Structure formats: structure tokens, C-alpha cells
Amino acid sequence: MTALVSLFRRLEGPQTVGRGPVFWGLFAIVLAVGIAYPLFSDGYTVGNTVYFFVWVFIALSLCLIWGYGGSLSFGQTAFFGIAGYGYGVLTLNFGSAYGFTLIAFVAAIVIAALFAVLLGYFMFFGRIAGVFLGIVTLAVTLMLERFMAQTAGPEWHIGSARLNGFNGMSAMPPLTIPWPGEPIVLFADVGLYYFVLGLLVFVYLALRILMNSSFGNVIVAIRENPERAEMLGYDIRKYQLITFVIGAALAGISGVLYTAWGQYITPSSMGMTAAALPLIWVAVGGRSDLTSTVVGTLVVLAAFQALTIYGSQYALVFMGVLLVLTVLIAPNGLVLGAMNWLGKLAARLTQRAG
């Protein structure tokens, strides 16, 4: 019981912006709107919204590794792709009966995490850091993209699942929850929406607790000064590896959800553009804060899509302008900058009132 209380106390802390009744009141309102939203919308639009939510997990993975941990990984898409393909291969082979898609969901994320254990071990214990870490991770994701792109021939299959080269895999079953009577199939509409929303809220809160725990303290300490952190007795490479693996699992969640959502996955999901986009969302939002990352990602994605209607060239220009503005106005992120400003304003107002 006391353990539970101290766990919930960690929802707030120095590592996360937002505290007190005002913040959690807002959180509750946003959540309520999120829950009620499908009631006022049609299935197609709701399915589209799920698509936005899907990307938030990979953004959070970058927030964790880069924003909190200080290691810029340029290749979170590698884990996205591995988990996405993993889900495809597993479900195309074993189908969706008996809740197998849920097992595949977890297994695919575990595969991505195991890959991160291997890669992370070589990087962190081989003392690859800074810009080299970015280069290695980028190289890995581009290599995976190239590799998958040349698997068009019929000889490239795992069990009954053809890899299909550049065109990617498709027709894997959506997530399916076994249910007495009839299983619940989470097509890309209301059902999947609630599943992903629930997962998002859970992951967001869990990460808040993690980052405000003593583990989170060590992670930011390593970002601030790795030498000092080690000289406080922390085995920093172990902490970096664990963070990297958690990050890979988060990117993996995005990968599986994306694959289950659209029932396809292609090598380009691990390509250059795919790798660069999450960096922009996270940088614009505020890489060193979970809430800023979530809000920033959703806002930028929505704006990007709205602009795409007028032509994708405008959307890309917009992204570029946004990134430049961020670097100039609020290098720590536009959303984070705005939240800090609001926080100071609120503090000044309450001071004046009190």
C-alpha cells in the first residue's frame, strides 16, 4: 500500500513539467475529451486519429533516449521496423485465433528489445557516444531498410510469410481480442482507438513515474555529466543500455500498432525520411519532457496532415520552418517553452493574489 502511494507520488517531480490540481485537472479534461471523441465522430475519422496516436510511442522513445538520456539515436525506426515485421511474420504464420495477435504484439516488441540489447551492448560498452551513436543507429536502420527492400524474391520468406521486398508485407490480421461468443477485431476505427488511447495513457503515466524515480535521476545525471555520474558509483553503461532497450520497446509499440492499424509494413518505414521525422516532432515539442513530446508530436502531425491537403511540398516546407523557429525561439522545444512560460505566469498570478 505505501509502496503504491510512493509510486503515485512519482507522477510529479523535477523531471516532468506539470504538477498540482491545475495540471491534473487539465489532464482529466483532455482525457475525457479523448474518451468522448468517438461518440461525436465517424469511424473513418477516428481511425485516422489512431494513426496519430500510433506515432507518439516512437516519439516518447526518442524523448527518453535523447531528451532525458542525452544520447541522440537516429535509428529508432530500426526497432519500429523490426517489431512491425515481427508482428507481420508471426501473425501471417499463426493467424489470429486464441488471442494470438496479442501474443504476437508482445513478442514483436520483445524481439525489438532483444535486438536493442545486442546493439546497445556493443555501443555503450564499446564506448560509442555522441555523434557516433547517431551515425551507428542511423546506419543500422538504413541497412535494415536496404536489406528488406531486396527481399522481393520468393526465396525470401519466413514460414508462410513472404517478405515481399520493396512492396512490403501486407494482409496481416488486425489485433484481435478473444471474447466468448465472437472475438473482438480491432479494425482501424473505434475499437483500436480505445486500445491505443488506453495504452498511451498507461505508457505516459508509467514513464512519468520512471523518470521521477531514482532511475530517472541517474539517467538525467548521465546526460548532464557522465563522468560525475560514474564517480557517484553508478555503472552508467548499464543504465544507458536499459534506457536504450526501453526506448526500443517503445519504438516497437509504434511499429506493431502501425502494422496492425494499416495491415501493412514496408521497408521505407525504416528509411531516411521515417528516421528523421520523429526527431523533428520531439525537437519541436520539447525533447526533455514527456508531456511536451506527446503534445508536440500530435500537434505537428495534425498540422502536417492538414497542410498535406494543400500539397505535400507545403507540409515539408512547414516542417522545415518549424524546426528553424524552434532552434531560434525555443531551443528546448516550443511546447516546453510555452508550458514553462505558462507555469511562471501562473506562479506570478498566484503570488499577486496571495
Added chain:
Amino acid sequence: MSLLELRKLNKHFGGLHVTNSVDLTLQPGEIHCLIGPNGAGKSTLFRLILGEHHPGSGEILFAGENITSLKSFARIHRGLSVKFQVPGVFKGLSVRQNLEIALQSRHRGAELEAEIDRLLAFLGLGSEQAQTAGNLSHGQKQWLEIGMAISLKPRLLLLDEPTAGMSPEETHLTGEMVQRLNAEGMTVLAIEHDMTFVRQVAQRVTVLHLGQVFAQGSIDEIVADERVAAIYLGQAHA
């Protein structure tokens, strides 16, 4: 048994013989000062003791155990701790959080908060606790890092120029801090250029010159040693 024993320690940086067959023994409970001109190899010796550099040859014994090939964090667990020459605080975090990170592996919950308060008081940083560490004055950063280093209740505290950037009053306060820690049983090895500080705290002094132990003795013996004066003067003329 001695607490720290360096045996014939050698370290080269390319052609530079920066640590030249150094023998040094620290007795438990002493305050030992390491002095020497700029570039003598003092900080490098610390990095060897801490495992950030590895010696080309020689051995490092801590409380009788050969720690020469241990990783840095493992040496910290054995009871070593350090304040670096350039203060290594977590610049972007608050003073309080800096200390929390240092103390959290030994204390939790309400006890942790109480320990942080106690340490803030000891360091005289109570009113700075909410400050971002990067905004502290140089002297305050030194104190903060000393605070982080002693959080671990080390058996041997290594201080690399703890009073650099401090006023004479602050230097004196730091000396008192070191003496209080020593009275509680902490062994201290301090690199220092400020001779007033050395005179205040040192029970024994070792002079390092060109990577070699040049002289050793009480502060009075060292000050009286004309050869020591000569190497400092030689540097001043250079």
C-alpha cells in the same frame, strides 16, 4: 595497514612520461596534500587511482585489495570518492537534485530528504537549494561537488584543487570542512596550489614534479626544502 598504496605507477601519454614510477602510501585517517607545479601530473595520478586512466605498469592497492583493473564505479563502491579539478556538477539540475542523485543510493523517502537538508546545511548551500547548479558561483560549485563526493561516506576522499576560485574566507571555510570530515574518520588526499590551505589542513605533503615524487614530509619540511622552492621558481621564470 595503509589505506592506499601506489606501487611503481607508470603512465605515458604518447612520448610524455606523465606518471613516472610513483610510489605513494596513505595511512588511514590522514590528510595528505599533493602539490607540484602545473603539469606535474597530479590530476593524472587521481585519474589513475579512480580508474579513468589505466597505468602502463604498477599497482594500486586500496585497503589491501589490488584494484588496478577494477572499473571506476566499482572503485567508488570500495570507498573512493572524488571532487574533480573542474567542478563536475550536474549543471542543468537544481542544487537539491544534485545532492539527491548523490545520496539516493544510500537513503530513501523521508530519510533521503532529511539527509539532503543535513548536507545542504553542512555545505552552507541551504538558500541555494532550488538554484540551477550551473548558475552557482565557482566556489559554490566546488562546495556542491564536495557535498556530492562525501554523500557516499567514502573512506578516501580525493579533492582536486578544492579551493580554486575561492576567496581567502571561503578557502578557510573549506579547510574547516575538510578537517571536520577528517575528524569523523575520513582520509583525505587533496591536490592544492593554495599554500595557506595546505598549511591549514595537511598532516603530510607530497611534492610531484615531472611525474615523479620529488619530496615528501611535513609542511614545514617541504617549505624549508630549497630544491622544492627551486622547481616552483624555475617554473615562474619559465
